[in-house]
Amino acid sequence: MSNQIERFEDPGLPAxxxxxxxxxxxxxxxxxxxxxxxxxxxxxxxxLTIVSYIYVKSDKYVYLPIMGSTNLQQILxxxxxxxxxxxxxxxxxxWAKKLMPDQEEIAERHEFRSEEVDRNDLVATFKERSESxxxxxxxxxxxxxxxxxxxxxxxxxxxxxxTGPLPKKFFTTTDWAAGTRLLLDPAGTPIxxxxxxxxxxxxxxxxxxxxxxxxxxxxxxxxxxxxxxxPEDFNLDAQRxxxxxxxxxxxxxxxxxxxxxxxxxxxxTHHLLxxxxxxxxxxxxAAKVIFGPAARPLPQLAITVDADGYLVAVQPFTVPIxxxxxxxxxxxx
Ligand code: FES
Numbered sequence: 242m243s244n245q246i247e248r249f250e251d252p253g254l255p256a257x258x259x260x261x262x263x264x265x266x267x268x269x270x271x272x273x274x275x276x277x278x279x280x281x282x283x284x285x286x287x288x289l290t291i292v293s294y295i296y297v298k299s300d301k302y303v304y305l306p307i308m309g310s311t312n313l314q315q316i317l318x319x320x321x322x323x324x325x326x327x328x329x330x331x332x333x334x335x336w337a338k339k340l341m342p343d344q345e346e347i348a349e350r351h352e353f354r355s356e357e358v359d360r361n362d363l364v365a366t367f368k369e370r371s372e373s374x375x376x377x378x379x380x381x382x383x384x385x386x387x388x389x390x391x392x393x394x395x396x397x398x399x400x401x402x403x404t405g406p407l408p409k410k411f412f413t414t415t416d417w418a419a420g421t422r423l424l425l426d427p428a429g430t431p432i433x434x435x436x437x438x439x440x441x442x443x444x445x446x447x448x449x450x451x452x453x454x455x456x457x458x459x460x461x462x463x464x465x466x467x468x469x470x471x472p473e474d475f476n477l478d479a480q481r482x483x484x485x486x487x488x489x490x491x492x493x494x495x496x497x498x499x500x501x502x503x504x505x506x507x508x509x510t511h512h513l514l515x516x517x518x519x520x521x522x523x524x525x526x527a528a529k530v531i532f533g534p535a536a537r538p539l540p541q542l543a544i545t546v547d548a549d550g551y552l553v554a555v556q557p558f559t560v561p562i563x564x565x566x567x568x569x570x571x572x573x574x
Pocket of ligand 1 (some may be wrong): 498499500535
């Protein structure tokens, strides 16, 4: 195959097509009126905005179909602002399309490189100025300037401190332990496998030792989602499959991206979705990330049943829950 670039003729511009308004003065007048009407509608929108802001009481409500009880001032402000921006835009589009000159123009490209004489001038000026500053001779200034410029780049690193304290053990400790019962949230009752139908989702918290108070912080860290699938829907390795019970699988509810609550379960696709930035986790594959910014699967909690048939944790989470952090050991999941 030849590597010669095939040349072709410049096809030039297609023949200019005249618009109605270019040929017919009546059509031009009509277009002018249309544009003017659109601009006037925009002006009316602005007047409506100002009038409703000044004269309509902010606590007045009206009943509107579909929307129900609605704040009158807000709705009028919304309509006014929409009209004022929408119609001014539509007017400008009409004006450009129908009346503004639309003759094609060819702008020749000019050489980007400056003239040789200008380039030489610049180099000469630069040399002359740097000599006049004495930078070449004054090595003390040169070195101290180098040092200060080098250090100034370091100061933004201090801002990293504002990203907050390091989480230390925050994400590695939860109240889940071997034998901890799963309690339905918010009922606080233990749960049996038979309480969950296939396709059902439930949020559970660990049963705390007597006398231990449930805090807001612990509730957030401990929250676990239980999902029941048909056992044949799972695509798990032997270990992860052994962490499920009769098709019930348990994951930390805290998104591994930035810690939002993963709250949306799509029953048909078996996908869990985080509403914050749309990270999507595949429940059948141990919450593997299939979309979005999360970098790790949701940690899976191994579950089984106790002697009374209630669901319990087999062990604590084996990996830290929640978002990634600096001291996190990436080898542990
Ligand atoms: S916090 Fe869940 S996707 Fe960002």
